[in-house]
Amino acid sequence: xxxxxxxxxxxxxxxxxxxxxxxxxxxxxxxxxxxxxxxxxxxxxxxxxxxxxxxxxxxxxxxxxxxxxxxxxxxxxxxxxxxxxxxxxxxxxxxxxxxxxxxxxxxx
Amino acid sequence: xxxxxxxxxxxxxxxxxxxxxxxxxxxxxxxxxxxxxxxxxxxxxxxxxxxxxxxxxxxxxxxxxxxxxxxxxxxxxxxxxxxxxxxxxxxxxxxxxxxxxxxxxxxxxxxxxxxxxxx
Numbered sequence: 247x248x249x250x251x252x253x254x255x256x257x258x259x260x261x262x263x264x265x266x267x268x269x270x271x272x273x274x275x276x277x278x279x280x281x282x283x284x285x286x287x288x289x290x291x292x293x294x295x296x297x298x299x300x301x302x303x304x305x306x307x308x309x310x311x312x313x314x315x316x317x318x319x320x321x322x323x324x325x326x327x328x329x330x331x332x333x334x335x336x337x338x339x340x341x342x343x344x345x346x347x348x349x350x351x352x353x354x
Numbered sequence: 355x356x357x358x359x360x361x362x363x364x365x366x367x368x369x370x371x372x373x374x375x376x377x378x379x380x381x382x383x384x385x386x387x388x389x390x391x392x393x394x395x396x397x398x399x400x401x402x403x404x405x406x407x408x409x410x411x412x413x414x415x416x417x418x419x420x421x422x423x424x425x426x427x428x429x430x431x432x433x434x435x436x437x438x439x440x441x442x443x444x445x446x447x448x449x450x451x452x453x454x455x456x457x458x459x460x461x462x463x464x465x466x467x468x469x470x471x472x473x
Contacts, residue, residue: 291399296457
């Protein structure tokens with residue numbers, strides 16, 4: 247079973263700043279199988295990035311994904327007030343899916 | 355517009371059973387691979403299981419914690435997804451989300467239904 251570890255657990259930044267969120271896998275993950283989600287309080291998660299770097303429909307271009315192998319990154323180039331939320335990475339391997347534990351992005 | 359509406363959540367005693375439903379609309383349900391994802395209150399996301407489309411064999415896969423206790427099924431004529439949960443324990447307390455699979459990611463999500471397992 248592939249375990250995803252996200253860091254940091256909490257990231258405190260101000261609007262306008264750049265956010266870099268990390269997702270590390272316990273073994274290599276195909277880039278095609280790595281996704282990122284945003285979840286706000288009281289809401290269902292929303293797909294942001296799939297295939298490690300492709301933005302989902304309607305996602306602003308300030309969100310970008312990169313990485314390969316065991317190290318993946320979600321970057322938010324310039325934070326807007328609505329971007330403060332919890333972010334999860336997710337992978338697929340051998341008919342099974344798993345999520346990282348999440349990174350909380352909070353307003354500094 | 356894609357809509358996924360879960361129902362059937364509630365309070366159940368340990369050892370009990372519950373069946374969740376997810377009414378889908380706005381897309382071709384019969385072609386979709388569907389999944390359930392859960393989230394314990396204040397915790398992270400956990401994949402529960404997946405069912406493929408009928409044309410892909412309607413095969414199911416489950417996460418280890420629920421394998422043998424939970425069963426996912428679908429009724430394409432009613433565009434509805436089901437999750438039958440048996441032998442429930444307190445660790446199954448969570449919001450249960452119905453999702454569509456797009457490739458290897460979860461594209462559309464319902465609003466979730468809360469299952470509470472408590473005596």
